[in-house]
Amino acid sequence: MFDEIRAEYPDIESEHWIIDIGTALLAEQPERFDMIVTMNLYGDVISDVAAQITGSVGIAGSSNIGKEVAMFEAIHGSAPDIAGKGIANPSGLLQGAIMMLNHIGQEDVAAKVANAWMKTIEDGIHTGDIYEIGVSREKVGTQAFAQAVIDRMGQQTEHFTPAHFRHLPPNMEKYAYVRRPAANKELLGVDVFVDWKGLKPDELGQLASSANGEGMKLSMITNRGIKVWPDGFDETFCTDHWRMRYKMEDGSVVADKKMITRLMDRVTEAGMDVIKTENLYRFDGRDAFSLGQGQ
Incomplete structure (x- = not known):
């Protein structure tokens, strides 16, 4: 803007x-x-x-x-x-x-x-x-x-520049907000955030992959913004707050938004505690979500 x-x-x-x-x-x-x-x-x-x-x-x-x-x-x-x-x-x-x-x-x-x-x-x-x-x-x-x-009301300053304010007409032209045309919005996947007490990302990756289905597949897990699965580093310090990114395996858009809620059901059934979700959208051909650090 x-x-x-x-x-x-x-x-x-x-x-x-x-x-x-x-x-x-x-x-x-x-x-x-x-x-x-x-x-x-x-x-x-x-x-x-x-x-x-x-x-x-x-x-x-x-x-x-x-x-x-x-x-x-x-x-x-x-x-x-x-x-x-x-x-x-x-x-x-x-x-x-x-x-x-x-x-x-x-x-x-x-x-x-x-x-x-x-x-x-x-x-x-x-x-x-x-x-x-x-x-x-x-x-x-x-x-x-x-x-x-x-x-000191009515007195003038001796060292500071005296205040003098210019009158502005009340009918000054105001900026008119023009709403933009609606962008072409495509749903590409979802970030599912979970509270998981484990310490090994590979274990979570295996658990989270069990929730794959309907063409949606786990593509990445991050912790504190750093990619830890796949191919993470053992030295990365992880907390119990994890982000699991699911996208369509063939790169297509998510045709039915209910696929997201069904995915959440599978994640929950796998024993993970879902904290929140964030849908991944593309607007006019541009991805509107960030990559994990290390991607």
Whole structure:
């Protein structure tokens, strides 16, 4: 999806990074990044890293903008270890509120709050997570910090660039999602995950092969993502969580989905405990499942 969309904007420079080196570069060289597009799970991690770079995970707000509704919050979690102690930094929630004010068209109010917050930071009134001897002037709790911001409403910053938010018309064109045409979807087999206490993959391979039938045949067993049958390595450390891959022996598609459930019955009858299954599909001629490491 990212590759498709960025092709429509050739004048915008873009780079692709895998999550590990991308996060490392964000921590070391945050100035390289203007915007990060990623999945929700990675975004949850990266947003905390980005906030911590600025001083604390407690000072960043976030927004979730939908077509009809929007939600604004602090990026951090509930922090149960400090709940009720009155020491949490309220800045993240305040930044979320500033985003919300901008979203609903109250840019002047948003700027007033943002400037009061920055003036508080400038004056050295800091909560414990950002307090630093020699830099901060007063260490305060949640209520005192909030009151300090209130006291500075209407004041301007002396060192930080004053906040000024541009009004965005409410009728801005929104991206219209267009559902793709349905792909040609073919079922090729199934991964059956089992809880098996044995330690020898060859023994499981023999047991699992007894469930072959209706043209479906065991083709691979993995453990922790590593192929252990056939032709595995004795040195591979195995847990009790195994994946057994069954595919049509002649390479054809599975004609009847009930073949999958009947296969599960045979696996169960062979004495194996099925944890879950994942069907193996091909979309428009491309396999949509991964190979086992070592295949």
